[in-house]
Amino acid sequence: MNRHEELTYLKNKRDQSETRVHFICGQSGIGKSDLAREFEETCEEDGYPTLFYPVKDPRNEQIFLQRLLAAWFDKYPESTVTQLREYISSSDSVEDLLSIVSSVVPDPASGLAIDGLQRAISGATEAGVDFPDPVQLVADVMKRRGSAESPAVVIIDQYDARIQESERTLESTFRDIAYHLDDSVVWFVTARTEVQGGERLDCIQLEPFDQDLVPNPGASYPEDSQPFEPVETSPEQGYEATRALVEEAGFDYEESDLIALHDRTNGVPLLIAAICEEPRAFSLREELENTPSNYIDFKNDIQQEFVRGLTENQQEILGNTSVFPVITVDLCYERTGLAQLVTRQELDELTEQGKLMRLSGEYPINPAYKCHDFYREYLIDCAGLEERALRLEGAIDCLEVAFENSPAPRDPEIEDGVAVQLDRFIYQVSHVSDEISISDIVERVVTGSSKSEEEIADLLASHLGFGHREYSLEEYLREII
Known part of the structure; x- marks a missing residue:
């Protein structure tokens, strides 16, 4: 990585107590994720409880926190139900919640699955259980693992406000978590977009090699930003x-x-x-x-060289899935029509060549792959369609895959594979909602889908925890977006 000064800076921030959430901002390709991974390894070698968590594509704060907490319990599972128990006020409520959790997670010590936590929260609400504020829950669970001398380190990778948009952006979540954390937990968030600094939260701009770290431009509000001391590069460092x-x-x-x-x-x-x-x-x-x-x-030459090095099938796959941060075989098949075995072979070859990264155990669908945003954005430009048209096509294909994997659309229990496709659908329509009205989105989705508007709304209602449709598809999308 050759980011020794920056790594030292992050270690110093980890061990001080004033600020609890640190954003590492910078352009695509500048090395944010590589620095974050190296910092993760350093923290674990130093004995700090550490979780590295890629944001991926959650549709809102609740989904993000549920998946984050599930990842935390998967890594540190020993007190899953014990910690949940302490958030419930009465003994009757405790039994209600534990029965809900045990119905989907027979062995709590094995880790708390995303789906299990989601249903626990949903079931607790239906049972009248006072389930805690999710931000407070996440903060308190993590505080129990860390200490002032050895804080728990949470590294959130690949936050981008342009695509993680909802009724409540994740940036607001990060600000909330900063208020709830103490010196036993510290978060680091890599971000492509500028983030305004604030109390207990600061930002740095990761610069090209051999340049000093500088304050992130988004943190230029005097009343909010914290004092910033850039890392100084010695005159001998050069290049x-x-x-x-x-x-x-x-x-x-x-x-x-x-x-x-x-x-x-x-x-x-x-x-x-x-x-x-x-x-x-x-x-x-x-x-x-x-x-x-x-x-x-x-x-541009480097990006073009990347595309020129792809086979025809690989260009077809990456071009048609370029609007998705994470790609899977089922999505590639729906988008291209290539046989799944051929698709899998091409994806594995791209991974061996270093053009894709395989997400091992980090995504609900396995295998899952990621193309670097630096190349993915160029592939969007080369797709031959307007980006919004490409995104709407992708959204419709996600619905088709969701229905193919959902034999009972009205079943209130949505499997992970179906939930991922519906999250992808929401992700894509959210991305075009500034350019296209919700009513037009609904019309185009229904026209392009093999399912009726009512069937789509039914499946979406199940995904959102309603169990059965209460509103129209347009009303659901307005609520989500």
């Missing part, structure tokens, strides 16, 4: 992080070549790595001879 990648690749180079690489890439780690990971020449100068001399053209 050391860039140099390290070049030397690791085995290039012969002059200092002027190193400077040329750094300038053409703007010091963006992903672009430097694209040159260094698969060297085609002995010297760095030879490698740079056929590359553009300015940043914009250099970036």
